[in-house]
Amino acid sequence: MFGTQSKRDLALELQAQIPILRPSIHARRANLTVKFQDLYGFTVEGNVDDVNVLNEVREKVRQQGRVWWALEASKGANWYLQPQVSSISEGIVLKSSLKLSALANAITLKKLIRKGIPPVLRPKVWFSLSGAAKKKSTVPESYYNDLTKAVEGKVTPATRQIDHDLPRTFPGHPWLDTPEGHAALRRVLVGYSFRDSDVGYCQGLNYVAALLLLVMKTEEDAFWMLAVLLENVLVNDCYTNNLSGCHVEQRVFKDLLAKKCPRIATHLEALEFDVSLVATEWFLCLFSKSLPSETTLRVWDVLFYEGAKVLFHVALAIFKMKEEELLLTHQVGDIINILQRTTHHLFDPDELLTIKIEHGIFFPCGNHLPSGS
Numbered sequence: 001m002f003g004t005q006s007k008r009d010l011a012l013e014l015q016a017q018i019p020i021l022r023p024s025i026h027a028r029r030a031n032l033t034v035k036f037q038d039l040y041g042f043t044v045e046g047n048v049d050d051v052n053v054l055n056e057v058r059e060k061v062r063q064q065g066r067v068w069w070a071l072e073a074s075k076g077a078n079w080y081l082q083p084q085v086s087s088i089s090e091g092i093v094l095k096s097s098l099k100l101s102a103l104a105n106a107i108t109l110k111k112l113i114r115k116g117i118p119p120v121l122r123p124k125v126w127f128s129l130s131g132a133a134k135k136k137s138t139v140p141e142s143y144y145n146d147l148t149k150a151v152e153g154k155v156t157p158a159t160r161q162i163d164h165d166l167p168r169t170f171p172g173h174p175w176l177d178t179p180e181g182h183a184a185l186r187r188v189l190v191g192y193s194f195r196d197s198d199v200g201y202c203q204g205l206n207y208v209a210a211l212l213l214l215v216m217k218t219e220e221d222a223f224w225m226l227a228v229l230l231e232n233v234l235v236n237d238c239y240t241n242n243l244s245g246c247h248v249e250q251r252v253f254k255d256l257l258a259k260k261c262p263r264i265a266t267h268l269e270a271l272e273f274d275v276s277l278v279a280t281e282w283f284l285c286l287f288s289k290s291l292p293s294e295t296t297l298r299v300w301d302v303l304f305y306e307g308a309k310v311l312f313h314v315a316l317a318i319f320k321m322k323e324e325e326l327l328l329t330h331q332v333g334d335i336i337n338i339l340q341r342t343t344h345h346l347f348d349p350d351e352l353l354t355i356k357i358e359h360g361i362f363f364p365c366g367n368h369l370p371s372g373s
Contacts, residue, residue, distance in 0.1 A: 018058045040214045040293045041174050054347045065118035080109050081128050117301045123216050130304035131232055132224040144220040148187050151194045158193040158201035169206045176210050185210055188223050202239035204284030211288045234308050249283050250276045253312055264319050264326055273332050278339050282315055290343040298349035317355045
């Protein structure tokens with residue numbers, strides 16, 4: 001368990017999980033496109049510059065790991081789980097009895113999470129801080145096993161769509177695209193479709209649940225992370241049949257783009273470009289199909305602690321970081337190509353999460369939708 005491992009053991013475990021990427025001498029000289037596997041088994045294509053960026057990012061991850069373990073040593077095991085450092089579903093509640101040390105812990109934790117949770121700690125930190133552990137504790141321990149057994153063999157429109165989508169979910173992944181991976185993903189998705197019949201199953205959830213499986217390691221923990229995500233973290237009704245929550249997200253994002261990036265918004269309107277052409281997939285898949293997995297999970301670190309605002313901020317940042325290039329476009333297809341090329345090569349999460357926009361540094365705070373004011 002985490003609490004009983006020495007700092008040295010944890011550091012070695014993290015080091016083993018974050019290898020240095022070393023392209024061949026020929027590839028370096030010719031600046032060729034190289035293929036490599038990221039930390040979660042996905043095949044990534046990039047040039048040598050991309051590899052260098054990713055190696056720099058991984059060194060930052062190692063440094064962050066050392067910071068987390070230093071805090072563990074000084075503040076005590078699981079210091080971030082004290083009641084005052086609440087999950088996003090409750091917010092950080094300031095009570096009259098709140099000690100300064102607890103408030104300091106909450107501020108420290110927010111800063112730490114924005115800089116990224118070390119991969120080896122991510123399952124435990126997510127499960128605790130998101131509210132998933134609390135949600136799981138409200139039902140019998142056998143809930144997930146009982147649910148999967150009870151729905152085994154049942155056929156519904158949701159199960160038929162899930163079966164159709166399984167082989168299309170991250171094809172080629174060394175575990176997800178195997179009979180074992182398909183079976184695990186199916187149990188999580190089918191189980192949740194029966195837990196919440198209003199949601200059932202919506203395309204996009206397969207990618208989200210698949211990435212949760214890779215991070216959380218166990219089906220049951222992935223199931224509860226999916227539950228807290230849909231029931232507490234995201235906008236209501238994002239995945240219901242009429243996607244009403246998703247439509248609300250699109251309107252909010254369009255308004256934000258006009259307010260925060262007016263030059264881009266005006267140009268896109270002149271070209272009759274509807275932002276939903278790209279933003280629908282971003283929001284439904286939580287960027288898991290668009291950004292490299294290691295960048296996506298940095299976004300999710302913030303999502304599970306601070307809430308859904310981060311999705312809007314990331315979407316705005318993608319447009320903002322390519323503002324000048326987008327303003328030169330004359331075709332809708334050119335806009336889509338620029339955005340796709342940008343997202344697929346965003347290997348540095350800090351570049352995405354710390355970008356400045358109009359009215360100051362642009363970062364989430366809280367878990368409510370942004371307002372127009």
